Amino acid sequence: MQQTLPYKDWFADTASAGGTRGSSNPPPGFNDYASVSRMVTENAVIVFARKDCCMCHVVKLLLHGHGVNPTVFDVDEANENDVVNELSRIIGVDGSGNANRPQFPAVFVGGEIFGGLEEVMGAHISGELVPRLREAGALWL
Amino acid sequence: MEDGLCITAVGFLPFVFLFLIEFKLTHSRNKMNSTSTHFVPSRRMDIYEPIHQMTMWGDFKENNCEDLSPPMILEIEGKLDNQSEETSHGTVGPSSNDQEASRRPDKVQRRLAQNREAARKSRLRKKAYVQQLESSKLKLIQLEQELGRARQQGLCAGGGLDTSQLGYSETINPGITAFEMEYGHWVEEQNIQISDLRNALQSNVGDMELSILIERVLKHYADLFAMKATAARIDVFYLMSGMWKTSAERFFLWIGGFRPSELLKVLLPHLEPMSEQQHFEVCNLRQNCQQAEDAFSQGMEKLRYIVAEAVGAGRLGEGNYLPQITAAIEKLEALVRFVGQADHLRQETLQQISRILEPPQAARGLLALGEYLQRLRALSSLWSSRPCEPT
Numbered sequence: 152m153q154q155t156l157p158y159k160d161w162f163a164d165t166a167s168a169g170g171t172r173g174s175s176n177p178p179p180g181f182n183d184y185a186s187v188s189r190m191v192t193e194n195a196v197i198v199f200a201r202k203d204c205c206m207c208h209v210v211k212l213l214l215h216g217h218g219v220n221p222t223v224f225d226v227d228e229a230n231e232n233d234v235v236n237e238l239s240r241i242i243g244v245d246g247s248g249n250a251n252r253p254q255f256p257a258v259f260v261g262g263e264i265f266g267g268l269e270e271v272m273g274a275h276i277s278g279e280l281v282p283r284l285r286e287a288g289a290l291w292l
Numbered sequence: 293m294e295d296g297l298c299i300t301a302v303g304f305l306p307f308v309f310l311f312l313i314e315f316k317l318t319h320s321r322n323k324m325n326s327t328s329t330h331f332v333p334s335r336r337m338d339i340y341e342p343i344h345q346m347t348m349w350g351d352f353k354e355n356n357c358e359d360l361s362p363p364m365i366l367e368i369e370g371k372l373d374n375q376s377e378e379t380s381h382g383t384v385g386p387s388s389n390d391q392e393a394s395r396r397p398d399k400v401q402r403r404l405a406q407n408r409e410a411a412r413k414s415r416l417r418k419k420a421y422v423q424q425l426e427s428s429k430l431k432l433i434q435l436e437q438e439l440g441r442a443r444q445q446g447l448c449a450g451g452g453l454d455t456s457q458l459g460y461s462e463t464i465n466p467g468i469t470a471f472e473m474e475y476g477h478w479v480e481e482q483n484i485q486i487s488d489l490r491n492a493l494q495s496n497v498g499d500m501e502l503s504i505l506i507e508r509v510l511k512h513y514a515d516l517f518a519m520k521a522t523a524a525r526i527d528v529f530y531l532m533s534g535m536w537k538t539s540a541e542r543f544f545l546w547i548g549g550f551r552p553s554e555l556l557k558v559l560l561p562h563l564e565p566m567s568e569q570q571h572f573e574v575c576n577l578r579q580n581c582q583q584a585e586d587a588f589s590q591g592m593e594k595l596r597y598i599v600a601e602a603v604g605a606g607r608l609g610e611g612n613y614l615p616q617i618t619a620a621i622e623k624l625e626a627l628v629r630f631v632g633q634a635d636h637l638r639q640e641t642l643q644q645i646s647r648i649l650e651p652p653q654a655a656r657g658l659l660a661l662g663e664y665l666q667r668l669r670a671l672s673s674l675w676s677s678r679p680c681e682p683t
């Protein structure tokens with residue numbers, strides 16, 4: 152089965168170690184706009200997370216709890232703005248205004264935006280999360 | 293109508309007798325006497341007067357008596373039945389010794405009747421006064437209880453267990469005061485909804501009506517979460533402290549509110565009978581809540597770690613730490629989102645319960661939940677009124 156990250160992992164949760172086990176790619180980084188889109192489409196589940204963000208940590212734990220090993224894209228201050236703009240473009244919202252700018256954590260499932268912590272939590276409680284994950288091929292059970 | 297001051301005759305035996313019985317100075321215009329007595333000035337008894345102003349009960353008029361001047365110790369007000377055709381107003385009439393009993397029996401009779409009447413009225417007034425005292429005493433007890441509760445909930449500085457932990461300052465934010473008031477109303481409305489649910493279930497109303505009640509309860513909880521979100525933006529530490537709740541509720545506090553899985557555990561037996569499918573789904577729900585709560589708890593741990601790191605950054609012991617504190621405060625803004633997400637979890641759990649269950653079951657469940665919380669509040673009340681053990 153898949154190897155999940157131990158829960159108390161965040162002490163060692165540095166940029167490159169975050170959740171990329173099982174992926175043969177080099178650690179995700181913002182090289183160009185294309186890489187963000189590519190990662191969204193290539194990964195069953197990907198979480199765009201700010202380092203040291205506790206909400207992001209909760210989302211990761213929730214997904215791990217289901218046996219999912221999401222790819223985690225660590226956003227830092229340098230590339231945050233660009234990532235947000237690119238994500239807005241992918242989602243199809245107007246990223247320039249403040250109202251609809253995607254917040255972190257931003258979770259994509261099966262190439263589509265799933266939402267933030269609130270949406271993941273809601274789906275988790277209502278029982279919709281697991282089918283969606285299975286659909287996207289993130290779960291095999 | 294008798295409105296003035298008058299000097300009572302005390303010297304005459306029948307009236308002395310009455311006086312001794314009634315402790316009251318009756319006033320008869322028939323027998324003015326120059327003898328006067330010192331009495332404590334009695335004041336008009338007003339039902340809204342603070343209690344400490346009640347002096348010796350003596351006289352009080354139903355009408356205004358503004359022309360009473362308090363410092364005059366010789367002045368006593370009297371209320372009379374008015375059929376007196378004699379003079380009255382504050383002047384001492386000529387001594388009426390010679391109008392004594394022997395000479396004019398019918399007049400004496402009338403006087404005696406008047407006295408009886410005055411005595412009767414005096415007894416009625418006394419009764420009214422005592423009743424007023426009793427109700428004021430009840431009100432005082434009530435106020436003391438409320439004050440005790442308020443103190444216990446930390447409205448006054450120095451109350452409650454969390455002040456040291458929070459460094460809660462004495463200045464109270466008006467937004468927080470508004471929240472507390474709103475929350476008080478929320479609890480009252482909650483109690484009403486609980487008894488409505490109880491009545492509906494007892495009278496076996498239909499599913500449609502139950503669904504309406506259920507919706508109402510769920511919306512009420514949603515209102516609470518909205519209120520809390522506003523309060524969190526004002527002072528998230530205050531919200532997290534649970535000082536706005538009762539002490540027993542604080543004991544069970546988890547990220548500013550109840551822990552969903554714990555509540556489900558309490559409610560489970562009250563949801564029976566359930567189908568096997570429902571049973572499975574409810575247990576599933578409880579498990580999902582538990583997982584979500586664990587994730588949240590670990591997120592909180594991380595936040596504490598981050599804040600601690602920020603506070604302790606740089607060299608401790610140098611005495612200059614404003615940048616560290618500022619950085620830490622910035623990190624703490626995540627706490628507002630945390631409380632919001634925890635409330636969202638609570639909301640989702642409640643919604644899911646009502647989806648899994650049929651209206652009668654969901655109504656029973658929400659009733660059980662409501663009453664459980666009521667019991668916790670009652671526990672807190674009883675707790676705070678326990679006598680202190682002498683050390």
